[in-house]
Amino acid sequence: MLTLTYEYKLIPTRQQVLDIENILTVCRKVWNFALRERKDWVNSRKCRVDACSLDQEYIIQPAISFPNYHIQAKNLTEAKRVIPELGSVNAQVLQQVLRTLDRAWDDIWKRGFGFPRFKKHFRMRSFVFPQLKGEIVKANHVKLPQLGWVNFHVSRAIPDGFKVKQARVVRKASGYFVMLSLQLDVNVPEVPFHGHPIGIDIGLESFLATSDSELVAAPAFFNSLHSKLELLQRKLKHKKLGSNNRRKLNSKIARLHQQITDTRKDFHWKLSHHLCDRAGAIFVEDIDFRTWAKGMFGKHTLDASFGQFFNILSYVCWKRGVFFAKVSKDYTSQICPECGALTGKKGLSIREHNCPECGYKTHRDVAAAQVIRNRGVSAVLGSHATCFKSAEPLFSVVASQVE
Known part of the structure; x- marks a missing residue:
C-alpha cells in the first residue's frame, strides 16, 4: 500500500472559519479534560494508603480502572447527551483527539517522551477527519464533513489512481491548510544499489x-532573522495579557517563525x-x-x-x-x-x-x-x-x- 500526503492551502468562507475555530475549541477542551482525568488517576495511586499527605490528596475509588481510550470514548458518548457543545463537532474528530492522547501517553514509556501538556487556545492547531465518503475533490474544492465544500489552492494535482482516505485541517500563522492522505493499492519495491x-x-x-x-x-x-525576532519579543513583554495589541504582536511573531520554518524546509x-x-x-x-x-x-x-x-x-x-x-x-x-x-x-x-x-x-x-x-x-x-x-x-x- 502506497501512502502519500499532499498539503494545500484552504480558502474558507467567514462561516467556515468560525466552524473550524469551534471544532478546535471543542477538541482542546476534550483533550484537557481527558488528560486531567488521567493525571488525577495517576496521582491518586502515587502513595501508600498509610502514607497519604495530611494536607491534601487525590482520592479515587480503587475499583475505578485507568481511564484508557476505550473508557474515555464511551464516557464521551454519554457526555454528549448532557453537553450540547460536544454534539456540535463530528464524533470521529473527537475520538481521534482521544486516540492521539492515548499514543502520547504510551510514548512516555515506550519512546522516552515527555509528559503530555495541557493545550492553551492556540496550542490546539489541527484536527482529523479519519473517514471520507463520496466525491472528495472536485476542481478547486474539497468536501469535508461538517464544513462542506471548501475552496483550496490547487498547488499540484492529485495523482491518477489515488484515493483520498482522510483529511487533516491545520491552522498556521498564514492561514488554514488541509493535508490529504492519498492511498494506492500497489507494492513498491525497495530501491536497489546502482549508479554513481x-x-x-x-x-x-x-x-x-x-x-x-x-x-x-x-x-x-534563524540567525538571519534573529534580530527582528528579538525586537518583536521585547515588545511583547510590555503588552497587556489578553489585549488586542498583544494578540496582533503574537501573530507577527508566529508569521516570522513560519517564514523561518518554510524557508528552511524549501x-x-x-x-x-x-x-x-x-x-x-x-x-x-x-x-x-x-x-x-x-x-x-x-x-x-x-x-x-x-x-x-x-x-x-x-x-x-x-x-x-x-x-x-x-x-x-x-x-x-x-x-x-x-x-x-x-x-x-x-x-x-x-x-x-x-x-x-x-x-x-x-x-x-x-x-x-x-x-x-x-x-x-x-x-x-x-x-x-x-x-x-x-x-x-x-x-x-x-x-x-x-x-
Missing part, C-alpha cells in the same frame, strides 16, 4: 560536503533534489542529533535542522529511485579515504586533510564524505568493494558485476 555513489558529511562551517568535492554553504535561516527540498540529480546512491552518517543539540553548537545545529534534512532526503531518494543508506559515523575525520590509514584527530581549526602515508590532500569535510561513501559501498557490495577508491572506472566494473 556519493557520501555526505554534514558540518557547521558548511552545511554539507559531498564526496565529489561539492561544498554547500550554511544558510543560517532549502532542504531543493538541496535533496539537487543531490539526487547527481547520484544513484547516497550515503549519510547515522547520527543522534539530540546529543548535538545539547552541545555548545546546539543553536547552529537546530538552525540547520539536519534531522529534518535527512528525513526529506530519504523520502526524495525513495521517490526518485535513488538508493539511500546510513553508515557508522565513527572516525570519519580520522581516516584517509585514499589509503585507509589513520591520521589522528584534527582540531576544528584544521580544515585540510593531509595524509602522511600517501600524501593525499583535500578539504577535511570532503575527505570525511569520501570515507562515508567508501563505507557505504563496502557495506552494500561486501568484500568486492573493499578496495573501492575514488576512481570511477573501478566502481563501474564492480557495479556491473553485481548487476
Whole structure:
C-alpha cells in the first residue's frame, strides 16, 4: 500500500472559519479534560494508603480502572447527551483527539517522551477527519464533513489512481491548510544499489560536503532573522495579557517563525533534489542529533535542522529511485579515504586533510564524505568493494558485476 500526503492551502468562507475555530475549541477542551482525568488517576495511586499527605490528596475509588481510550470514548458518548457543545463537532474528530492522547501517553514509556501538556487556545492547531465518503475533490474544492465544500489552492494535482482516505485541517500563522492522505493499492519495491555513489558529511562551517568535492554553504535561516525576532519579543513583554495589541504582536511573531520554518524546509527540498540529480546512491552518517543539540553548537545545529534534512532526503531518494543508506559515523575525520590509514584527530581549526602515508590532500569535510561513501559501498557490495577508491572506472566494473 502506497501512502502519500499532499498539503494545500484552504480558502474558507467567514462561516467556515468560525466552524473550524469551534471544532478546535471543542477538541482542546476534550483533550484537557481527558488528560486531567488521567493525571488525577495517576496521582491518586502515587502513595501508600498509610502514607497519604495530611494536607491534601487525590482520592479515587480503587475499583475505578485507568481511564484508557476505550473508557474515555464511551464516557464521551454519554457526555454528549448532557453537553450540547460536544454534539456540535463530528464524533470521529473527537475520538481521534482521544486516540492521539492515548499514543502520547504510551510514548512516555515506550519512546522516552515527555509528559503530555495541557493545550492553551492556540496550542490546539489541527484536527482529523479519519473517514471520507463520496466525491472528495472536485476542481478547486474539497468536501469535508461538517464544513462542506471548501475552496483550496490547487498547488499540484492529485495523482491518477489515488484515493483520498482522510483529511487533516491545520491552522498556521498564514492561514488554514488541509493535508490529504492519498492511498494506492500497489507494492513498491525497495530501491536497489546502482549508479554513481556519493557520501555526505554534514558540518557547521558548511552545511554539507559531498564526496565529489561539492561544498554547500550554511544558510543560517534563524540567525538571519534573529534580530527582528528579538525586537518583536521585547515588545511583547510590555503588552497587556489578553489585549488586542498583544494578540496582533503574537501573530507577527508566529508569521516570522513560519517564514523561518518554510524557508528552511524549501532549502532542504531543493538541496535533496539537487543531490539526487547527481547520484544513484547516497550515503549519510547515522547520527543522534539530540546529543548535538545539547552541545555548545546546539543553536547552529537546530538552525540547520539536519534531522529534518535527512528525513526529506530519504523520502526524495525513495521517490526518485535513488538508493539511500546510513553508515557508522565513527572516525570519519580520522581516516584517509585514499589509503585507509589513520591520521589522528584534527582540531576544528584544521580544515585540510593531509595524509602522511600517501600524501593525499583535500578539504577535511570532503575527505570525511569520501570515507562515508567508501563505507557505504563496502557495506552494500561486501568484500568486492573493499578496495573501492575514488576512481570511477573501478566502481563501474564492480557495479556491473553485481548487476
